[in-house]
Ligand SMILES: Nc1ncnc2c1ncn2[C@@H]1O[C@H](COP(=O)(O)OP(=O)(O)O)[C@@H](O)[C@H]1O
């Protein structure tokens with residue numbers, strides 16, 4: 388499988404003292420949707436700016452489709468599109484006029500411009516609003532216009548820095564539906580930064596968790612969650628005492644890792660709750676202990692982050708800050 392992105396021992400130090408990237412090793416396969424997940428200040432934007440040749444690394448190497456970011460910048464710029472975290476369209480002109488400017492920047496000749504613009508407008512579902520001033524767009528529409536502009540270049544890989552920051556859930560969903568279909572239609576690779584766990588969880592094939600300039604864990608969402616250890620099934624057992632023989636019987640199942648009885652609740656730690664549940668119910672029935680209530684908890688990416696980074700993802704301040712900036716820009 389061809390690699391879309393590769394980084395080896397990548398380090399970036401700002402001003403000789405701020406270590407934004409601290410030895411990053413990374414491989415992203417072509418055709419994947421890849422999420423770089425981490426809190427504010429983790430180094431996400433720095434890594435993306437190095438990969439898109441806007442910044443030079445302090446040491447280490449990085450490649451995009453086997454082109455070296457330091458020595459083959461112009462080749463890379465021909466095959467990537469980059470959508471920054473900040474707004475990248477003009478608000479005092481229409482969506483269509485923005486696309487026209489980008490079409491010229493990308494060197495699309497005048498004969499094919501119309502068709503290219505129509506195509507990206509359609510794929511972002513924006514034909515109906517193309518002649519309205521961007522100032523009147525919602526946050527989600529602005530983001531979709533930015534993506535449409537980026538798609539004009541027909542990138543092999545699309546880099547998005549915090550693509551849905553500050554958007555409400557339905558606008559986020561709309562942006563992702565469009566991105567997903569773009570990826571399918573163009574067989575492109577998508578590389579995005581985010582601090583939204585659910586976004587990484589729902590839309591990526593592969594996730595790298597970054598904290599303080601280091602990649603702390605890499606894998607699919609399922610792999611990451613499984614790596615936390617196990618899942619917990621809680622049986623509510625009202626009014627019944629649970630004897631040691633019951634605990635022993637449950638514990639003896641090969642699917643069970645641990646059993647705790649506390650406050651009328653029997654908590655059973657297992658590898659996979661869906662698989663283990665029926666056999667534990669059977670054991671309890673056999674011992675004459677009926678469960679009144681059953682609940683299962685699976686680890687979330689936040690638990691993964693907690694395990695490997697030692698802290699929870701905390702970004703509330705940042706979101707409101709960026710939302711405010713985007714609102715301000717929209718007002719003109
Ligand atoms: N141009 C810069 N000059 C100095 N420090 C910077 C610069 N850009 C980012 N940093 C610092 O580098 C670290 C990583 O920043 P950044 O890559 O923007 O993280 P993220 O995108 O994950 O929020 C932070 O400590 C940030 O303050």
Ligand SMILES: [Mg+2]
Nearest residue numbers: 431432472548
């Ligand atoms: Mg950033």
